[in-house]
Amino acid sequence: MNRPICLIFDCDGTLVDSESLCNLGLQKELKRYGVEENLADLTQRFRGRKLADICSALSLQHGLCLDEDFIHSYRHTVDLLFDESLQVFSGVVEVLQQLDLPMCVASAGPQQKIRRALSLTGLSKFFGDHIFSSYDISSWKPEPDLFLHAARQMGFAPADCVVIEDSEVGIQAAIAAGMQACWFGDAGQVATYPQVPRFFSMNELPFLLSNLQIYS
Structure with missing residues (x-):
């Protein structure tokens, strides 16, 4: 049985x-800091990862401080993208x-x-x-x-x-x-x-x- x-x-x-939308949100927010990232690369690199770890990795890579304000703005952007396209x-x-x-x-x-x-x-x-x-x-x-x-x-x-x-x-x-x-x-x-x-x-x-x- x-x-x-x-x-x-x-x-x-x-x-x-949603992976592409989440990373599109990340790409959009990074542009505010003058950082250009390839969408496909972001998706491949960070698929399934913890957001805090993603921000830490990108902060180290680009010499940024992606803090709670960045995360809050990012989540708002993703919410809008979900409403439009999910x-x-x-x-x-x-x-x-x-x-x-x-x-x-x-x-x-x-x-x-x-x-x-x-x-x-x-x-x-x-x-x-x-x-x-x-x-x-x-x-x-x-x-x-x-x-x-x-x-x-x-x-x-x-x-x-x-x-x-x-x-x-x-x-x-x-x-x-x-x-x-x-x-x-x-x-x-x-x-x-x-x-x-x-x-x-x-x-x-x-x-x-x-x-x-x-x-x-």
Whole structure:
């Protein structure tokens, strides 16, 4: 008999196509400081990373002081970009309707940002209050704590959870947590962690899950 499993979804870059918008916001804010950064490079370099660490890295690189005022302005810019352009990835709604499994979201972003993204794209109904943020526990990927926290709150052992992620740090966190992982991402990304199945369209997820070794 199949044992129950829980799906833990990342949000940005996994459920909603927001990575480019977040980094566009970063690019726009950096221009105020006279810094020009390539959007694709920002997205590749900082995918899934903690915002404070991103600001520290950019401050060091460009000799800036990207403090709380910068972060506040950045978040406002991203809110506006979300209102204008945020889209759910193709196939996500159909797949979430199809999957008859406990599901939650575990993201590095603040609760307000996660809930805003899910609300704007009509995904809130699939997760209810099962939304977990790194800011709730002050721990960020690649540390496993967020996924372990989500598993505890959902009532599942780590071995009975499958993490759906788009970032390398997210995959690292899932592995460190002792969970299965599925890597959603662009085919152009460097293929690391060959033991982790990759998929490039959300419509592939149900088939992928059916082939994972998650059954007793």
